[in-house]
Amino acid sequence: MRRAALGPGLLVAALLAGGCTSGGGGGPLPIFDDEPEPPATWPLTGLPDYPDTWESPVVVVKVDDSPASRPQLGVGEADLVVQELVEGGTTRLAVLFHSDVADLVEPVRSVRQTDIGVVAPTGGTLAGSGGERSTIEALEAAGIPLVLEDDGDAADAFTRDPARRAPYNLQLDAAALVASLPPSRPPGPYLPFGEVPADAGGEPAAAIALRWPAGGSTFSWDEADGVWQRSDLDDPSGFTFTNVVALTLDVAYDGGTDVTGAPIPRMLTEGTGSGVIATGGQVHPVRWSKAAPDQPWTFTYQPVDPAASASPASGSAGAGAPAVTGEPEPFLLPPGRTWLALLPTLGGSVEVDASP
Numbered sequence: 001m002r003r004a005a006l007g008p009g010l011l012v013a014a015l016l017a018g019g020c021t022s023g024g025g026g027g028p029l030p031i032f033d034d035e036p037e038p039p040a041t042w043p044l045t046g047l048p049d050y051p052d053t054w055e056s057p058v059v060v061v062k063v064d065d066s067p068a069s070r071p072q073l074g075v076g077e078a079d080l081v082v083q084e085l086v087e088g089g090t091t092r093l094a095v096l097f098h099s100d101v102a103d104l105v106e107p108v109r110s111v112r113q114t115d116i117g118v119v120a121p122t123g124g125t126l127a128g129s130g131g132e133r134s135t136i137e138a139l140e141a142a143g144i145p146l147v148l149e150d151d152g153d154a155a156d157a158f159t160r161d162p163a164r165r166a167p168y169n170l171q172l173d174a175a176a177l178v179a180s181l182p183p184s185r186p187p188g189p190y191l192p193f194g195e196v197p198a199d200a201g202g203e204p205a206a207a208i209a210l211r212w213p214a215g216g217s218t219f220s221w222d223e224a225d226g227v228w229q230r231s232d233l234d235d236p237s238g239f240t241f242t243n244v245v246a247l248t249l250d251v252a253y254d255g256g257t258d259v260t261g262a263p264i265p266r267m268l269t270e271g272t273g274s275g276v277i278a279t280g281g282q283v284h285p286v287r288w289s290k291a292a293p294d295q296p297w298t299f300t301y302q303p304v305d306p307a308a309s310a311s312p313a314s315g316s317a318g319a320g321a322p323a324v325t326g327e328p329e330p331f332l333l334p335p336g337r338t339w340l341a342l343l344p345t346l347g348g349s350v351e352v353d354a355s356p
Helices: 115-122 133-141 174-180
Strands: 002-006 059-064 080-085 091-097 125-128 146-148 158-160 170-172 207-212 215-222 227-230 243-249 271-279 282-290 298-301 338-344 348-353
Touching: 059 115, 059 174, 080 115, 091 115, 091 215, 115 133, 125 174, 133 146, 207 243, 207 338, 215 338, 338 348
Parallel strands: 059 125, 080 338, 125 146, 243 338
Antiparallel strands: 002 348, 059 091, 080 091, 158 170, 207 215, 207 348, 215 227, 243 271, 271 282, 282 298
16 A cells, blocks of 8 residues: 555645645635526436436435444445544545435434535535534524434434444435425536546556544445445445545534534535545546535646656655646546545545555
8 A cells, every 4th residue: 555645735646735725715606596407417426317307305314434333224325425524533424315315324323514515515405313502503504404313303214223222223214305305406516527637647546545533444446347346344335436536624623522522523625625536447636626615526637748657666755756737627527426535634644555
């Protein structure tokens, strides 16, 4: 494994270095038009054939990601999964459903303020077990619709799994929840989907490991199926993604505390920072930007000479980096399911293994 530390900047094969700057840059652009045309593609995946009559809202479910959460149910059916920092340096998932909805999602856990920047671009509903009071107030102030077991279960969607112990036994019938919600028009694209630029460089990768201070996930490249499979699970079948995106974010501890008294982290999703995109069996260093909570992430890269080798002779910094040939350009993701990892600038890292 070659290790690329994520703080204060990100280095992948010495192709990128830079920190994270949080805060809005320029005025936000609206996601929703007054009279929007039906999109040609699914907003969360970029895949074609969005139905003209589709009115199902986006639902985002918070799911535990600790060892006690295994096996996770329903995650493999999501359009997009966001992995974010929570207390103690561990991670939790925000699982986004739109084109397909799982009948059962488990184990459902509590919401966080980080979810504002995750959910707001979708115009969707956030479901969880509950949340700390200041967290709930912040989510409500941001206009995020909430469905929490702590508030009662008007949709009759929450149940408890008798085979598991609390708090890892809360289940959600996501399909029943969607059926209980009013129709919704589609959001704008969540990520910039398209064709990877030919001059984006890239480095071959057989595996990519994402590290938080006390958590992580690992993905292996499946050349036959053209997908990344989350390989650190007991049963990784179904956990496959076209893209793995790892972004570095600053973290604030200005909210409440959990039941143990630990401060709850809030990842700053607005601003700019560095990142890595793994797709097509390669990794690409990028810069990310997000102007406001309800805006999508966008990415840029620095064009490189296609004739230059993208594979350094060793994993050491500065070895074999391809020559940059121009100003930053937009980086587009291939359409498909995406795993979006939000890593802390301090304590996060990406490890890339190029071995076949």
